[in-house]
Amino acid sequence: MRTQPQPPSPTTAPAQMNAVVLDRFGDEDELAVRRIAVPELGAREVLIRVSVAGVASWDAEERGGHYDGVFGIPSRFPYILGWDAAGTVAAVGTEVTRFAVGDRVYAASMPVPRGGFYAEFGVVDEEHAAHLPEPLSMEQAGVMAWDALTAQSGLELLDLRPGQTLMVFGASGGMGHLAVQLARHRGIRVLAVSSGADGVALSRAQGADAVVDGRTQDVLAAAEAFAPGGIDGALATAGGPAAERALRAVSPTGRIAWPNGVHPVTSSAPAAPILRFDGDRSRAAFDRLNAVIAAGAFTPHVAQRFPMARVQDAHRALREHYIGKLALLVADDEAAPGSPAHRP
Structure with missing residues (x-):
């Protein structure tokens, strides 16, 4: 008996998005914000409307081209950085069973080859995402996945x-x-x-x-x-x-x-x-991490926050002394006047 094809997932995503892109590898001046297409969604993938993305030391290495080809996949431009994020589910693939549109999630992705989370939308296999634990803010969850799992x-x-x-x-x-x-x-x-x-x-x-x-x-x-x-x-x-x-x-x-x-x-x-x-970023690893977070003994420290328009400043900050993590505020409401991004 043949199964009927599944209807497409409802989506809250437009056709295009704002993203921080590289047209070539180099220093932080190569980072630019512009409109590009929202990534296509695979059957087992989740499309996340990104609220906060983590800015990490390895982003600077990747920006400089030091990861070019190391995953066995050619780099493609425009290139989007960003391995960590938190946000809400905008759409799910036809084989996704753990998430629904509107769920609050955080994720650990790899920018190659589909693009990272320095963007309004990002895709990740459902295996590498988890529901946002109740004790954490979107900001805290957005910066922590890879470091915490590692x-x-x-x-x-x-x-x-x-x-x-x-x-x-x-x-x-x-x-x-x-x-x-x-x-x-x-x-x-x-x-x-x-x-x-x-x-x-x-x-x-x-x-x-x-x-x-x-x-x-x-x-x-x-x-x-x-x-x-x-x-x-x-x-x-x-x-x-x-x-x-x-x-x-x-x-x-x-x-x-x-x-x-x-x-x-x-x-x-x-x-x-x-x-x-x-680092293990499997579903089971996320579950073990979330159990610790649920116990209430875990608080990621966010040292500085930058709206997406100031992504170059965020990368300059990677060269300075700071403690904890740096956050890129992607969603408009995260970078509005009066938000943490605008604190001195």
Whole structure:
């Protein structure tokens, strides 16, 4: 018996949209806002009307062409950045079962080959989206998916027990400040290696058991005081000589989780083994993350907000010191006068 074709999904999307595009790779001056076609929707995809997109360090790398061809797919212009977003469902593909038009969602996408979330609309496979958890704002959810899921994957890889010790290197950054909260939810004792007085304050507010400023203080001495027998595990969210030195504090019987894409990689091997990994953005991973969020012990920190017209400023801010995450306010109501985008 033949099944009847499904009717098309109702949609709240126009034919065209405003998007931040690249016509070639380069610096932030190559970013421009203009009208382009709304992406077509596949059978298992969700079309999201984007409210907030995350602006992350890897966006700058991608903007410069450093990801060109790495996914085995040629880059196509106009090119749209943006791996994280939150918004409302504008349409669903004919095989989508978990979402309906109007649902509030957040997602972890990949800009190649369909385009990212620096746009009024973006598509993502339903596997890589989730309903917006009730405790979080649209802004908080919009900036966090990839970093939170990657931090979660690293902690699952380390598999530390409650009461064991963890060093989070880069604990006030995008991934690091989320990792601190996820680890505390697991009952792990956290030594946060943060950056600057504001970073130290953030890690303390998030419940880290001990905090050290990696810029000005002796991390190894702090680690020795925190865990005299050596740290049980570490999550490295930033690389470089300071990270290499700090990771010497991990016990030879411990392990170090190092996300793929964190640079520069170590030039010398610490005593503990380094486990390199990718973030899990499956439906099951989203479900595990949402369970933590529902417990009420998770708050992404948004340091700065930029309307889409100021996307170049957002990318310039990536070169400066900041804690937590940067947000691109895509929807008109998010960038209206009086909104967070217009706060000094």
